[in-house]
Amino acid sequence: TTRIERHHYDVVVIGAGGAGLRAAIEARLAGKKTAIISKSLFGKAHTVMAEGGAAAAMGNANSRDNWQVHFRDTMRGGKFLNNFRMAELHAKESPQRIWELETYGALFDRTKDGKISQRNFGGHEYPRLAHVGDRTGLELIRTLQQKIVSLQQEDKRDHGSYDARIKVFAETTVTELLLDGDRVAGAFGYYRESGEFVLFEAPSVVLATGGVGRSYKVTSNSWEYTGDGHALALRAGATLINMEFLQFHPTGMVWPVSVKGILVTESVRGDGGVLKNSDGKRFMFDYVPDVFRKQYAETEEEADRWYTDPDNNRRPPELLPRDEVARAINSEVKAGRGTPSGGVFLDIASRKPAEEIRRRLPSMYHQFKELADVDITKEPMEVGPTCHYVMGGVEVDPDSGAAFGHVRGLFAAGEVSGGMHGSNRLGGNSLSDLLVFGKRAGGHAASYADSLPARPKVGIAAVEAAVETALAPLQRDTGENPYTLQQDLQVVMGDMVGIIRREGELEDALIRLAELRERVAKVSASGGRRYNPGWHLALDLRNMLVVSECTAKAALERRESRGGHTREDHPAMDPTWRRVNLVCSLDGDTVCLERKPLPKMRPELIGLFDRAELAKYLTDEELAEFDAHVA
Ligand code: FAD
Numbered sequence: 001t002t003r004i005e006r007h008h009y010d011v012v013v014i015g016a017g018g019a020g021l022r023a024a025i026e027a028r029l030a031g032k033k034t035a036i037i038s039k040s041l042f043g044k045a046h047t048v049m050a051e052g053g054a055a056a057a058m059g060n061a062n063s064r065d066n067w068q069v070h071f072r073d074t075m076r077g078g079k080f081l082n083n084f085r086m087a088e089l090h091a092k093e094s095p096q097r098i099w100e101l102e103t104y105g106a107l108f109d110r111t112k113d114g115k116i117s118q119r120n121f122g123g124h125e126y127p128r129l130a131h132v133g134d135r136t137g138l139e140l141i142r143t144l145q146q147k148i149v150s151l152q153q154e155d156k157r158d159h160g161s162y163d164a165r166i167k168v169f170a171e172t173t174v175t176e177l178l179l180d181g182d183r184v185a186g187a188f189g190y191y192r193e194s195g196e197f198v199l200f201e202a203p204s205v206v207l208a209t210g211g212v213g214r215s216y217k218v219t220s221n222s223w224e225y226t227g228d229g230h231a232l233a234l235r236a237g238a239t240l241i242n243m244e245f246l247q248f249h250p251t252g253m254v255w256p257v258s259v260k261g262i263l264v265t266e267s268v269r270g271d272g273g274v275l276k277n278s279d280g281k282r283f284m285f286d287y288v289p290d291v292f293r294k295q296y297a298e299t300e301e302e303a304d305r306w307y308t309d310p311d312n313n314r315r316p317p318e319l320l321p322r323d324e325v326a327r328a329i330n331s332e333v334k335a336g337r338g339t340p341s342g343g344v345f346l347d348i349a350s351r352k353p354a355e356e357i358r359r360r361l362p363s364m365y366h367q368f369k370e371l372a373d374v375d376i377t378k379e380p381m382e383v384g385p386t387c388h389y390v391m392g393g394v395e396v397d398p399d400s401g402a403a404f405g406h407v408r409g410l411f412a413a414g415e416v417s418g419g420m421h422g423s424n425r426l427g428g429n430s431l432s433d434l435l436v437f438g439k440r441a442g443g444h445a446a447s448y449a450d451s452l453p454a455r456p457k458v459g460i461a462a463v464e465a466a467v468e469t470a471l472a473p474l475q476r477d478t479g480e481n482p483y484t485l486q487q488d489l490q491v492v493m494g495d496m497v498g499i500i501r502r503e504g505e506l507e508d509a510l511i512r513l514a515e516l517r518e519r520v521a522k523v524s525a526s527g528g529r530r531y532n533p534g535w536h537l538a539l540d541l542r543n544m545l546v547v548s549e550c551t552a553k554a555a556l557e558r559r560e561s562r563g564g565h566t567r568e569d570h571p572a573m574d575p576t577w578r579r580v581n582l583v584c585s586l587d588g589d590t591v592c593l594e595r596k597p598l599p600k601m602r603p604e605l606i607g608l609f610d611r612a613e614l615a616k617y618l619t620d621e622e623l624a625e626f627d628a629h630v631a
Pocket residue numbers: 014015016017018019020037038039040044045046047048049050051052053054055136137172173174175208209210211220221222224228229263388389413414415416427428429430431432434
């Protein structure tokens with residue numbers, strides 16, 4: 001028989017990025033015995049890589065900023081497909097979450113008068129990103145971890161053990177959620193180092209597993225982002241929304257090939273950097289779409305004046321939302337105006353003194369120096385789009401983070417959840433999202449655990465099935481190698497479900513994904529259970545595959561272009577599609593797709609926009625309703 005270590009908790013949080021840590025803190029503050037599980041080393045999550053900052057309308061850099069303006073920007077960025085309630089909670093609660101972080105010990109950069117400094121970012125009307133140089137995520141993770149340590153010290157004092165009420169299981173991968181009927185009963189996984197299995201019995205599980213980028217070849221995401229939480233949710237009976245919307249960040253490194261995809265922070269543009277093609281032209285002026293025309297400068301002179309006098313000038317088009325900039329770069333390269341390595345130039349060297357570049361963008365300076373031998377204070381960078389963030393995710397109740405579908409006791413927060421960012425996320429809105437919804441999910445997971453008259457039970461059959469699935473790749477010796485399969489998947493997703501999409505290619509992609517699914521079902525991994533990355537990847541592949549299928553299916557179904565979904569054969573944004581969410585679920589092994597109406601924005605929220613702006617997004621019917629309400 002297989003040995004399985006067992007643990008009992010009130011709340012199990014899967015993921016130790018910002019969302020997971022903030023959720024765990026909240027559950028522990030509510031007195032719950034809480035486990036934090038993370039696939040990577042503790043402290044190593046995407047959150048730690050976040051550079052630019054966390055968006056919160058504190059109004060420190062411009063006193064006109066407030067939650068209403070932030071809400072408007074977020075809805076515009078998402079092209080009005082956002083879950084309005086999430087966008088509202090996020091805009092209202094972000095400042096408190098940032099200030100709270102200071103009480104945990106965070107040290108943000110300061111304005112001259114000692115307030116938290118806020119920097120400009122694409123799509124944000126005012127400087128809004130609280131930051132620590134270009135290493136904001138590091139500070140966020142550092143202080144959340146520090147808070148956890150301080151809670152563990154309290155527990156040592158009061159209960160005699162640091163682990164009494166909050167324990168971290170690092171380098172531990174969850175492969176399965178266990179259910180009792182339609183209720184969550186626990187999570188099953190393995191220690192990466194020993195390959196030993198571990199079972200967590202718990203009535204509440206919070207998914208905080210981050211993104212899906214590893215299904216793409218060119219990505220800013222690191223190895224662990226294989227859509228595990230998305231797939232776990234689906235298999236447990238929950239639903240995913242907006243899976244067609246992926247954010248291709250406009251500026252990833254394109255050279256050298258070995259580091260292709262690594263992120264170049266948007267702060268470079270926020271701080272004055274400009275994009276140029278091989279003719280030396282600042283091309284973004286040619287790509288301002290009508291919906292944004294009024295807010296963006298028409299000449300280089302006006303754009304340059306904006307950095308020092310934002311009240312009397314309009315923003316530079318380099319600071320359009322990311323989907324617009326990524327498409328523009330793609331078009332320039334396609335038209336033959338790209339750099340030798342197939343990107344465009346990002347120039348900060350000619351715009352700022354060397355000393356200021358090194359001070360404000362220290363990580364970028366080192367990244368280019370070390371990886372590409374480029375001195376960004378002297379030469380331009382070469383950049384191009386890279387798969388960065390998934391807007392789609394677990395469909396949740398906006399206030400509590402509870403997953404929809406046929407499962408109770410499952411919560412999701414952070415990048416793994418869907419709805420908040422609509423069709424496109426604004427930079428900086430993720431770090432604040434993690435804090436706002438991490439806290440909410442952790443709190444509600446705790447009260448859900450309290451509300452149960454009896455604990456759900458883990459059934460033996462489910463555990464045996466989980467063991468069998470996990471061991472299968474090691475027991476087969478005729479199947480394909482997991483690395484080949486991942487590469488093939490990346491080619492399908494990158495070439496056919498990438499930044500620009502077409503009907504025929506999406507149909508082909510679905511056929512190729514079905515073939516890949518058969519091949520993955522027979523994958524084999526050589527070697528044993530002790531630290532075996534091939535085996536780990538073999539297990540991740542089935543998650544990547546089902547999530548990729550959701551993306552491809554939804555991308556085929558949505559016959560319009562919006563945010564992170566561009567259809568060459570349906571290039572316009574279509575107001576009737578704005579009213580539709582595409583919802584994925586699993587029926588056995590089959591991915592099902594359903595159309596579901598978007599929740600209606602409350603009148604006082606819709607009233608925050610001009611009618612002229614609404615007319616660009618809403619159907620005539622919706623506008624008539626708006627007019628009736630105003631009258
Ligand atoms: P993550 O921080 O991604 O953490 C996920 C956790 O889940 C990890 O601990 C992982 O090990 C764990 N996990 C995954 N699968 C499993 C499993 N099966 N079992 C157990 N554990 C699992 N956003 C901003 O707002 N501002 C920025 O400036 C910014 N810069 C960025 C720069 C880079 C290079 C990248 C990649 C992203 C950036 N983002 C930024 C986006 C933002 O960092 C992420 O969206 C955010 O950190 C996600 O946080 P999270 O808590 O949801 O998950």
